[in-house]
Every structure is written in C-alpha cells, then in structure tokens.
Amino acid sequence: MSEIILSINAGSSSLKVSVYKSTSPNPIQLAEAQIDGLTAPPAKLKYNRGDVRIKGEDVTDVHDQGSAFKDLLDRFLNDDGLPEVKDKESIKFASHRVVHGGDFSEAQIINKDTYGKLEELSDLAPLHNAAALSLVRAIHDHLPHATNIAFFDSAFHATIPKQITAQAIDPKIANRNKLRKYGFHGLSYGFIVSAISEYLDKPLSSLNIIALHLGSGASVCAVKNGLSYDTSMGLTPLAGLPGATRSGSVDPSLIFHYTHHAGRLSHNAAKGMRLTEAEEILNKESGWKALTGTTDFGQISTKAAQGDEMCKLAFDIFVDRILNFVAGYYVKLGGKVDAMVFAGGIGEKGAELRDAVIAHFECLGFGLDGEKNVHAAEKEDVVVDISDKEARHKVLVCRTDEQLQMARGVVRDGPRFGKQQ
DSSP: OOEEEEEEESSSSEEEEEEEOOSSSSOOEEEEEEEEETTSSSSEEEEEEEEEEEEEEEEEEEEEEHHHHHHHHHHTTTTTTTOOSSSSEEEEEEEEEEEEOOOOOOEEOOHHHHHHHHHHHHTTTTHHHHHHHHHHHHHHOOOOOSSEEEEEEEGGGGOOHOOOOOSSSOOHHHHHHHOOOOOHHHHHHHHHHHHHHHHHTTGGGGGOOEEESEEESSEEEETTOOOOOOOOSSSTTTSSSSOSSOOOOTTTTHHHOTTTTTSSSSSGGGGGGOHHHHHHHHHSSSSHHHHOOOOOHHHHHHHTTTTOOHHHHHHHHHHHHHHHHHHHHHHHTTTTTSSSEEHHHHHHHHHHHHHHHHHTTTGGGBBBOHHHHHGGOOOOOSSOOOOOOOOBEEEEEEEEEEEEHHHHHHHHHHHHHHHHO
C-alpha cells in the first residue's frame, strides 16, 4: 500500500508543500502548493495538481507558517481530484527542509531530543531554522500521527575535508561553539549529483563537477568523486556569493564600520530569534536589493543590458564572485571536471549570466552553444546540455528539485523511518 509523503520547504516569508505517493524507487508527485508573501499581505497562492493551475490567488486569514500550512492542508484534503489524500490519516510522513543541521550527517526523525538540538542550532541560522521548527510544531498539532523527518541542507557537505572546514581561530573556542564551515543547499546538490551522474552515465564514485545553485540565495560546490569537497557557504548561508538580500562574504570588520551597533539585538529578536543588527543588515538589507532596489535578478539582467549603472554593477559583482569560486574549485579538482552545472532559479533561467560566466572560462576548455543557451529554459528535461560541441568540458543546466529529493530520502530510508515495505 502506497503511503503519502509531504515535502515541506519553509522560507522566512513563504511555504511550499508537495504531496507524493510513496512508490519505489521514485515517488510520484500528486500535487504542489505554495503560499508567498506571509510577511507582506495579502499572501498569494500557487496550486498545481494535474491540469489544475492556480497562480496569484489572494489568501486571507494566513499570517504565519502555521496558518499557511493549515490552509494548504485543507486544500489538499478537500480537493476531489486528490483522492489519495482522503483524510489526515493517509499522510504518513512530513519531510522538512532544515537549513542548518550542525553535525547531523543524515536525515533524522524529529523527536523531543532532535527538536531540542535543532533549537540550539537556531543561533547559527536564526533566519532559516526558526521557520522550519514552527512547521514541525504546526504539523504536530494538525497531523499528530505523522512522522516528522528533518532533511538538512548542511548534511551533503559532511564529507568536506577538515583543512577546508576548520577556521584559523582558537580551536578550543571553535570546538565549543561549533564554529566551522558547514555549507548549505545540500538537498539541491544531492539532486544535481544524482541527475548528472545518470545523464552522463557515469558512476557517482568517479563524478567530478562544479555545481552552481544560483537563486535569491546562491552558492557553488566542488563535487569530487560524487562527494562534496568544498562549497562557498560557511558557518552560515551568509558566506560566499551575494544574493537577493545577502552581502555574501565581506571583510569581517566591515560591519563595525557600517554600524556602531553591530552586536545589539535587532527588532526582529522579539520574534523569538536571537538576531543581531549585524545579521539583519548583512542578511536582509544587502545584496542586489541594496544595490538596485529590487531582488528580481531577471529584471537586473535586463536593465544591466540596457545600461542601468547600478544594475550593471550588481550583475558584474555577481559574475566576479562566481569566477573566484569556480576558478578555485577547478584547481582543487585538478582540472578533472566532467561538467559545470547551473541550477536554481537564476542558474536555470539566466542565459545572460551563464554566457558572462562561461566567457571567462573558455581558457580552461569550457564553451557555450549560444542557441542552446538562449533556449535552455524552454526545455522540460531535467538536464540540458548547452555546451559548444568543440568544448573540452560540458556546461549543463539542471532543474533541481529539493522537494523530490526529500521524498526520495523517505522512500530510500524507509525502514529507518518506520515506513512499510
């Protein structure tokens, strides 16, 4: 008998829930729903199930993660076209994307002990883990019989060598406070690695790629023999590339010259998060929004091409920072790279960005087919090859799917999670 899995991705102002039928080896998606704008009402709904498509519908009486989940759950239960979810008891598993998992190297059933450890980690990811934990509480209230499972974005990077994860600070303090590189976007990278291995018909154990997850949050990952070897994000998702509202890596002393109140708790600390003004500024008041006034990178790319000075600056900064990481990872992989892979909203849709990045790496044997690059977003394939046929290394675009990656994890590790076989 197939069981129903919910894959849940909670952002700071959004909630995405996918419904899967637990078939092996690949679960089948039955429906997907998303509510955006929780912090800027009216919230908006997107709902996809078969031929049913709802986009941009206003949602009332939704103001936080818990109420958003109740709204989506009611929609699933009352959808006559979704008979598999006939009642709450049919939902056996709720899988949660948790950004920061600390030392957890694999998914965990969320019990009292696990929940307490995740609460402790919230200080390392105050803008991310809090939303996921609020959903765990909501599901405990609405689906008390379901098994909650945490899938960690940091777990994929547990294989990074110590000389890369360690910090050049007092090791006693570093160990006590768990101060090291963790890395994030791991669910996405896990999906990408599997997809590229299948596409190239190459075993994971010998797969070397440089993967770029480029969205409002952006990172780069060096994958060596199918495992994470290095990644641009660090102790928190702030490090590395700039993003929609994040600064990316900056000189650590910059924030103290930016504000004299860097260590003071921000106004958002009242929401149960220990969030300093420094974290608020660098995570929420920087990035493309600070430079251009918008977080829409597609709009930034268009305006940059039209000569808008600040949009061009934001575009060029993003390209420059990407170059720094990709070049370094190419060297770390000894030039033995099967492909450079673009993923995430910008990675999949940003033809101009891909062109600008790859132009700098023609000296290393990468090259684009201009026509394929421009039309890549129109393809429905999971992996699209946009390489020039004469290039030594491939350039690929991958439609990453964190929701499916979690559902696959439930199916794969079923016995550990108490799943019927």
